[in-house]
Amino acid sequence: MESSAEVLYVELISSEEALKKLLDEVSVEVGSEVVRLLSSVGRHSFRDYVSTVDVPPFSRSAVDGFAAIFADIVGASEGSPALLRVTGSVDVDSVEVPTINRSEAVKVSTGAPLPRGADVVIPIEYCKVLEDRVYVYRSYPRYANISFKGEDLRVGDIIVRRGTKLRPWHVAALKASGYEEVEVFRKVRVSIVSTGSELVKGVLPNYTLPLVASYIAELGGEVALTDVVPDSIEDIATAVEKALELSDVVVVTGGTSVGDRDLSPRALESLGRSKKVFHGVRVRPGRTCGAYVVDGKLVLLVSGLPVATYVSLELFLKPLVYKLYSSKPEPKPTVRGRLTRRLPNEPGFRSFYRAVACIEGDEVLIVPLRLTGSGVLSTLVRGNAVVEVPEDSEGYEEGTEIVATLVNPLVECSSIKLPI
Amino acid sequence: MESSAEVLYVELISSEEALKKLLDEVSVEVGSEVVRLLSSVGRHSFRDYVSTVDVPPFSRSAVDGFAAIFADIVGASEGSPALLRVTGSVDVDSVEVPTINRSEAVKVSTGAPLPRGADVVIPIEYCKVLEDRVYVYRSYPRYANISFKGEDLRVGDIIVRRGTKLRPWHVAALKASGYEEVEVFRKVRVSIVSTGSELVKGVLPNYTLPLVASYIAELGGEVALTDVVPDSIEDIATAVEKALELSDVVVVTGGTSVGDRDLSPRALESLGRSKKVFHGVRVRPGRTCGAYVVDGKLVLLVSGLPVATYVSLELFLKPLVYKLYSSKPEPKPTVRGRLTRRLPNEPGFRSFYRAVACIEGDEVLIVPLRLTGSGVLSTLVRGNAVVEVPEDSEGYEEGTEIVATLVNPLVECSSIKLPI
Numbered sequence A, B: 001m002e003s004s005a006e007v008l009y010v011e012l013i014s015s016e017e018a019l020k021k022l023l024d025e026v027s028v029e030v031g032s033e034v035v036r037l038l039s040s041v042g043r044h045s046f047r048d049y050v051s052t053v054d055v056p057p058f059s060r061s062a063v064d065g066f067a068a069i070f071a072d073i074v075g076a077s078e079g080s081p082a083l084l085r086v087t088g089s090v091d092v093d094s095v096e097v098p099t100i101n102r103s104e105a106v107k108v109s110t111g112a113p114l115p116r117g118a119d120v121v122i123p124i125e126y127c128k129v130l131e132d133r134v135y136v137y138r139s140y141p142r143y144a145n146i147s148f149k150g151e152d153l154r155v156g157d158i159i160v161r162r163g164t165k166l167r168p169w170h171v172a173a174l175k176a177s178g179y180e181e182v183e184v185f186r187k188v189r190v191s192i193v194s195t196g197s198e199l200v201k202g203v204l205p206n207y208t209l210p211l212v213a214s215y216i217a218e219l220g221g222e223v224a225l226t227d228v229v230p231d232s233i234e235d236i237a238t239a240v241e242k243a244l245e246l247s248d249v250v251v252v253t254g255g256t257s258v259g260d261r262d263l264s265p266r267a268l269e270s271l272g273r274s275k276k277v278f279h280g281v282r283v284r285p286g287r288t289c290g291a292y293v294v295d296g297k298l299v300l301l302v303s304g305l306p307v308a309t310y311v312s313l314e315l316f317l318k319p320l321v322y323k324l325y326s327s328k329p330e331p332k333p334t335v336r337g338r339l340t341r342r343l344p345n346e347p348g349f350r351s352f353y354r355a356v357a358c359i360e361g362d363e364v365l366i367v368p369l370r371l372t373g374s375g376v377l378s379t380l381v382r383g384n385a386v387v388e389v390p391e392d393s394e395g396y397e398e399g400t401e402i403v404a405t406l407v408n409p410l411v412e413c414s415s416i417k418l419p420i
Helices: A004-010 A015-025 A168-174 A208-218 A232-244 A264-270 A306-324 A376-383 B004-010 B015-025 B168-176 B209-219 B235-244 B264-270 B307-326 B376-381
Strands: A032-036 A065-068 A082-090 A104-108 A122-124 A127-130 A133-137 A158-160 A179-186 A188-194 A222-229 A249-252 A275-279 A292-293 A297-302 A334-338 A349-359 A363-368 A385-389 A401-406 B034-037 B065-068 B082-090 B106-107 B120-123 B127-130 B133-136 B159-162 B180-186 B187-193 B224-231 B249-253 B275-279 B291-293 B295-304 B333-341 B350-359 B363-369 B383-389 B401-406
Touching: A015 A275, A015 A292, A032 B350, A065 A082, A082 A232, A104 A133, A158 A168, A158 B376, A168 B307, A168 B376, A188 A208, A188 A232, A208 A222, A208 A249, A208 A306, A208 B168, A208 B180, A222 A232, A232 A249, A232 A264, A232 A297, A232 B333, A249 A306, A264 A275, A264 A292, A264 A297, A297 A306, A306 A376, A306 B168, A349 A376, A363 A385, A376 B159, A376 B168, B015 B275, B015 B291, B015 B307, B065 B082, B065 B180, B106 B291, B159 B168, B187 B209, B187 B235, B209 B249, B209 B307, B224 B235, B235 B249, B235 B264, B235 B295, B249 B264, B249 B307, B264 B275, B264 B291, B264 B295, B295 B307, B307 B363, B307 B376, B350 B376, B350 B401, B363 B383
Parallel strands: A082 A104, A188 A222, A188 A249, A249 A297, A334 A363, B082 B106, B187 B224, B187 B249, B249 B295, B333 B363
Antiparallel strands: A032 A179, A065 A104, A065 A122, A082 A133, A127 A133, A275 A292, A292 A297, A334 A401, A349 A363, A349 A385, A385 A401, B034 B180, B065 B106, B065 B120, B082 B133, B127 B133, B275 B291, B291 B295, B333 B401, B350 B363, B350 B383, B383 B401
16 A cells, blocks of 8 residues: 555646546435425525416516507607597506507506507606696607516526526526425535544644534535544544445545654545545645545545645535535635735645735735745635635736635725734 | 605615615614524624634644754755754644754654754655654755744734624634634514515515515525515505514515505605605616615615616615624625627616626627516526626727626526527
């Protein structure tokens, strides 16, 4: 068996390749559950939904005004209004729909069914009523101010595709079709195995566990099980086995490096039926990240240092969870700004720097934080932006205009306490 | 009393002014509740939290390697290694911390406490052990590969400010300080009063109500009460009174325009103690939006047409809710692309168009949807982007490079079914 040290330094691969291999190897499928429509927002639809109705269900007025026949109002103007006889009114809840004939008009509310025979609606502000007559002071094109039956949605139109993360408008469209329940993917179950004798003994607080657990919750997953085990191949293996029973994905924190106590890869190898996908990626921080597949499920090994862990979760856990939901990660908010100091890059590595993106006058400045260690939690707390330097770049010079990902709102540069 | 028609067309104000007035008038305060740390992600902190510990709690090694004295390894190289005597090892869970003297080295794991007297750590890959000796093949600057006590966080450092929406790293930082519970703002309670006799009678499905309810959930609020009432001043007023008792904010849908049945503003006036903030804004869609303040609480009147309602919630409800949480709305994901057809603008109006942002080769195209009525739900379902045309713009020409807000992931242009 190869030692993890050899593996790590021989087989460092790019994060793109690592992700591709990982997504190819994982074969677990996530089932569905039925939830009430009003609880469905943020969940991923398990199937396509089509409209069962025409929206609008009938042709209707798009404004408050008078429905008329186009031929009767064509050419009407301030100086030469059309004069029509008002024969009735129709409202949004009217069941009887009147018919109009030449030279007639019917008063209509927004949303009211269009009188039979009408082919234009004149907004009320261009009409003046005198007893049972109405003066129309403006002409409109034929069909103006009418919403036609099915113009919004037609029976059979797809309103939600499988995998779609449901947003408020999807919920509304489902409601319009009379759906009161939705079949969504059940939440992906992720377990966390924290390794580290220092954590078991309480020498150090285990703050990576809540970091990962919160990350899973934000991602729309469910934490199935958490366990904290000492640096022992057997204990790690036993915890991973238990976690695999209850989960779709297992995240193991700690023990992924090349020290004597970095036993996570060896524990995974000891399971016998595990397949190594990769160990060691050209990413900083997060170089020691590894992935095994067991029973078709991902076991992701992350360093345990908080920033490195966060980067690994972003690069590997998030795309996998979205894939399990037949979906794609949401776009991230970004900001374009001027870099205030040089960001170097180790050739061949994809690097992530934390920074403060701040507004100074008309300009956005991107101020990299000084401390960049993979364990430096405070940079996540103090920063609001992440700058990625791609593998093929030697870094960015001071003054370069770059695009950063925003993780918290922009701040005023004057509010930053220096040095940062 | 002025009629709502006069109000609407006389007093149309800009959305910026409307929002400013609204935020100034609302005086309600949202209290706090205590939640478990692991349930706190996504909630807004009610107070500042400071670190109660130094992180790291002691100076420690940042790598696996050998701790040494800088003077002993300075100048070491591949051709001229330094030779040191290994006097012991220290691990992350070690309680006893050894001391080193000149010409000595101690083996250290990542995270292990730094031996007393050591001022540099050499990574293991530049060391070679031979019995109780170690050859060091590379020199490092003094203090290299050491994380100093408190270098990440010091006792008293602010880790979370009041209002901060808690993300995974905040949860981790709170855990590092031993917090197991967090005081967060209780969720803002929003009630929804749907007005419309057609909704009460079931002539039309009420899909604006689930739109608003889902929006509130996404925003991190809580739906306190929902009510559907006919077009009657008294019924609307009664429902609003009941809603005010249970909520911080009330959203009234429908009845905000100038038709005979648009009674929401009149119902609000009838409460006696209400103060009109505005009615009618220069925004499309969403022009008929209005706001009253009663007992210091916002009663927001929105049109009920789904797209107009969504725009009004984005412009007014979201900033208010964030203000109640002492916070600011998150940055939105955007995309820069080339507009495929002209987008006109009515002078003086701030307009929102729905579009599909798609990738064609190296380029992003922004394809505005044809149907733009304020009721046209399908444009929200089919589109993935929103283009804003500011008040002072006459619109954008075809081919212009613009920035759009992304509401769903980018798609391939080839996947769009035309016409859209």
